[in-house]
Amino acid sequence: MIKLEGITKSFGDLQVLKGIDLEISKGEVVSIVGPSGAGKTTLLQIMGTLDKPDGGTVKMNDQELNRMKDKEMAAFRNKHIGFVFQFHQLLPEFTALENVMIPAFIAGTSTKEATKRAKEILNFMGLTERSTHKPNELSGGEKQRVAVARALINHPSVILADEPSGSLDTHNKNELHQLFFDLRDKFEQTFVIVTHDEGLAKITDRTIHMIDGQIV
Numbered sequence: 001m002i003k004l005e006g007i008t009k010s011f012g013d014l015q016v017l018k019g020i021d022l023e024i025s026k027g028e029v030v031s032i033v034g035p036s037g038a039g040k041t042t043l044l045q046i047m048g049t050l051d052k053p054d055g056g057t058v059k060m061n062d063q064e065l066n067r068m069k070d071k072e073m074a075a076f077r078n079k080h081i082g083f084v085f086q087f088h089q090l091l092p093e094f095t096a097l098e099n100v101m102i103p104a105f106i107a108g109t110s111t112k113e114a115t116k117r118a119k120e121i122l123n124f125m126g127l128t129e130r131s132t133h134k135p136n137e138l139s140g141g142e143k144q145r146v147a148v149a150r151a152l153i154n155h156p157s158v159i160l161a162d163e164p165s166g167s168l169d170t171h172n173k174n175e176l177h178q179l180f181f182d183l184r185d186k187f188e189q190t191f192v193i194v195t196h197d198e199g200l201a202k203i204t205d206r207t208i209h210m211i212d213g214q215i216v
């Protein structure tokens, strides 16, 4: 479903990605690990069209993303790619339910349909009773699960997560990791997760090790 070929990227004189080839199939839960500065986040951002490679191609569902114009790419990203970051990045003035609905609105989904989908996802996550609360009334683990719900609302092809459990305690971390596998088992959801968490890397379907801009 995702195919990267010959991806290179430099920031000034620093070559951060040195020719990355990688294929990821639907329903895989893949972790990307490696030392700080190895290029993991840069790779994830290129996969998610948040940054452009200097060379190589990024394909998702057989569409070549780096050939798209910016507007087309933004629409593709909103529909096909869900993001989860280390810090939830929920909008503080909106409830959990409203936060989850935002990407659906951007995609032009009706309020009725967006509400229905958001409620279903929050229900699946056991967050129905928390759905009318704003982020500052939610625990760290709940906020991160709401962020995953938001990433799911448009039924994305893939969820790209950058240190998603990096700010959580052990209990919440384990719960979040279990959620990824539950979503994969139920919806065949694909995940690519950059992580320093060895426990998570051990249980993912595949672990990609990066060192110094290369997959080793």
Ligand SMILES: Nc1ncnc2c1ncn2[C@@H]1O[C@H](COP(=O)(O)OP(=O)(O)OP(=O)(O)O)[C@@H](O)[C@H]1O
Pocket (backbone or CB within 6 Å): 011, 016, 034, 035, 036, 037, 038, 039, 040, 041, 042, 043
């Ligand atoms: N926008 C940028 N401008 C300049 N240098 C950058 C930029 N983004 C990343 N870098 C540099 O590229 C290298 C790789 O960064 P990246 O964030 O991809 O590493 P990482 O493997 O995710 O590291 P970490 O585990 O610490 O998050 C680092 O040396 C970083 O300082």
